[in-house]
Amino acid sequence: MIRKAVSIRTLMSVSMAIVISSFILLAGTLLNIFASNAIEDNALESASEIVTQVNNNLSTYINDILDVSDYIRELSRTTSNLNRATIQTRLEALISSRDDLVSITVCDLDGQVIISTEPRIEALPEEIASEQWFQRAADGEGDFFFTGPHKNSIGSDDYVISYSTIISYGDLNRGAAPAVLLIDLNFNTVEEISESAHLSQTGYIYILSNDGNIVYHPQKRLIDENVRQEDLESVREHVFGSYISDFEGRDRLTIIQTVEQTRWRIVGIAFMDELLEPLKPFRITLVSLMIVFVLIAILISRIISVHITKPLRELELSMRSVQDGNFDVTAPEGGSKEVASLSHSFKVMVKRIEDLMRKVRETEAVKRQRELDALQAKINPHFLYNTLDSVVWMAETGNNQGVVKMVTALASLFRISIAKGHDTITLKEELSHVESYLDIQSMRYKDKFRFSITLPEELENAPTIKLIIQPVVENSIYHGIKYLQEEGLITIEAKAQDDKIRIIIRDNGIGMSPETFSSLLDKQSEHKHSKDGNGIGLANIDERIKLSYGEEYGLSIESELDEGTIVTITIPHLPPIEPVVIKHS
Numbered sequence: 001m002i003r004k005a006v007s008i009r010t011l012m013s014v015s016m017a018i019v020i021s022s023f024i025l026l027a028g029t030l031l032n033i034f035a036s037n038a039i040e041d042n043a044l045e046s047a048s049e050i051v052t053q054v055n056n057n058l059s060t061y062i063n064d065i066l067d068v069s070d071y072i073r074e075l076s077r078t079t080s081n082l083n084r085a086t087i088q089t090r091l092e093a094l095i096s097s098r099d100d101l102v103s104i105t106v107c108d109l110d111g112q113v114i115i116s117t118e119p120r121i122e123a124l125p126e127e128i129a130s131e132q133w134f135q136r137a138a139d140g141e142g143d144f145f146f147t148g149p150h151k152n153s154i155g156s157d158d159y160v161i162s163y164s165t166i167i168s169y170g171d172l173n174r175g176a177a178p179a180v181l182l183i184d185l186n187f188n189t190v191e192e193i194s195e196s197a198h199l200s201q202t203g204y205i206y207i208l209s210n211d212g213n214i215v216y217h218p219q220k221r222l223i224d225e226n227v228r229q230e231d232l233e234s235v236r237e238h239v240f241g242s243y244i245s246d247f248e249g250r251d252r253l254t255i256i257q258t259v260e261q262t263r264w265r266i267v268g269i270a271f272m273d274e275l276l277e278p279l280k281p282f283r284i285t286l287v288s289l290m291i292v293f294v295l296i297a298i299l300i301s302r303i304i305s306v307h308i309t310k311p312l313r314e315l316e317l318s319m320r321s322v323q324d325g326n327f328d329v330t331a332p333e334g335g336s337k338e339v340a341s342l343s344h345s346f347k348v349m350v351k352r353i354e355d356l357m358r359k360v361r362e363t364e365a366v367k368r369q370r371e372l373d374a375l376q377a378k379i380n381p382h383f384l385y386n387t388l389d390s391v392v393w394m395a396e397t398g399n400n401q402g403v404v405k406m407v408t409a410l411a412s413l414f415r416i417s418i419a420k421g422h423d424t425i426t427l428k429e430e431l432s433h434v435e436s437y438l439d440i441q442s443m444r445y446k447d448k449f450r451f452s453i454t455l456p457e458e459l460e461n462a463p464t465i466k467l468i469i470q471p472v473v474e475n476s477i478y479h480g481i482k483y484l485q486e487e488g489l490i491t492i493e494a495k496a497q498d499d500k501i502r503i504i505i506r507d508n509g510i511g512m513s514p515e516t517f518s519s520l521l522d523k524q525s526e527h528k529h530s531k532d533g534n535g536i537g538l539a540n541i542d543e544r545i546k547l548s549y550g551e552e553y554g555l556s557i558e559s560e561l562d563e564g565t566i567v568t569i570t571i572p573h574l575p576p577i578e579p580v581v582i583k584h585s
Contacts, residue, residue: 024293031286032286035282036279039276039278039279043270043275044253044255047199047203047242048255050198051197051255051266058259059259059260061189062146062259063261065163065185068183069181071094072091072181072183073181075087077168092117101183101184101186102158102186103117103184104116104181104184105118106180107134108177108178109180111126111129116154120155128153132147133147133153133162133164133182134180137166137182138180140165146161146163147162147164148160160184161190163184195218199253200270200274204218205269206220206230206267207267208265209262210262231254234254235254235265235267238254238256239256239265240257240258241255241256242256251273252271253271253272254269311339315339387444391403394443406439406443409437409440412433423466425465425466426464427455427461427462427463427501429466429580430467430468431453431494433469433470437473447487448488450487451492453493456496458496459494459501461579462576465545465571469569472555473492473505475538476490476505477490479509479512480510484509488507488509490507500553500570501570502568502570503569509565511559511561511563514559521557541569542555545569550572556570
């Protein structure tokens, strides 16, 4: 029972499942992007709010320290001997009432301690005056400064944060003197404020001073010991705002804000993998659904593609077989109407190609043989006339030896040229033909040039197609040597290189420009360069060699004006053959 062919249009309507799969993938990808962006935005907003809250709490604490400073400033305005002890007592009471205050000290501008809650002061005045907190306050003229962290310079060696400013010390009515107020703070309050913020599971907050040093860090000891690193360089570059960067192999969100009173910067660190943790269940569900739907679409597309492409695949294999030269193939019979029509057209085409190739081969064989015969017979009449004219001239002058030599060379030249049925000759015979030609030209031009031919003995019987060297030599004479004022020189050398034979023809003629010698191998322009010679262009020789041996063989030309020309003929190094014996008729 003959199966009714189905159109490709019907099959393509079923294959829309592939398009649906693409839409599934696209929709799932977009949904994942939107969800990721939404969660990332929410995480950024939440983290920013936490850092802002830390900033507000830290600002409140700084304002509290400023209130303490104002309180001490008021106490220091009256310093009679009667109330100094009272001021000392009030300051000690203030220290004992707060866990964050380490000590309070008032020094004159020479570094001499006036009042201090430290029970024992070992630092000398000049040492105190050299401290950073002291110099910043002394040069600040009413400004206050936070310095830290650093070792306590008044009493213990604990690390503290120092608040320093200029105050007036003494009775205002009798003339108060400027003094430096120092309030040393520990890290308790700053640590509590910073640790209360939870940006992510392992996120944290640290604080930088206005000069870029770490004021507080939850792992500051490890940083000081170079066990832990912090990405301070990128923080210094961004100064303010938020950004996402990769540090130590993890993407992390960095939020930077500035504490107004101190110009400290609060740096919040949250890790993106932790912030996007809620996205994992959604992605798992989404990917699972997408995989299921895509597998269904793939299964459907597989069935459709096999149904559509099976006859096309068979047709492709048949075409490949024809491409390899095997015309004994059968086209597939099944498939859609379009494929069946294509198969029928293919069979007709193969039949026509086979017939055409057979005709082309036959025509090309005849054409090539006729071209070769024409090339061999294409001896310029001017050359023959000039040669015979030279013979007559030498005969009239009694130069019988020259007549014999020129006529002998001319006979040898014609013997190789008219040898039909022998397209391949030995390299020695080819060079013998060239030598005869050069002998004739040398006598015609009255020894205007010299020549030499070098042929290794092992290459004498190497086979070559004939008449490939003489046109090159002719080109050297007519386009190079002919115009020289001094004596010319033509050298011909044959040598074997690996599996190739290279025949190198050199002349010291006038040379050619790059445009000229590049056009010598152009089939379209070869007639321009052969009007003085025998008409066999170099492009024709190059084509003959390539047709006989392959594209890797042929002619190459190197030339430079006023320097000369080098033509290299490359042919394969084939097993030797017997010389061709040409009988006299």
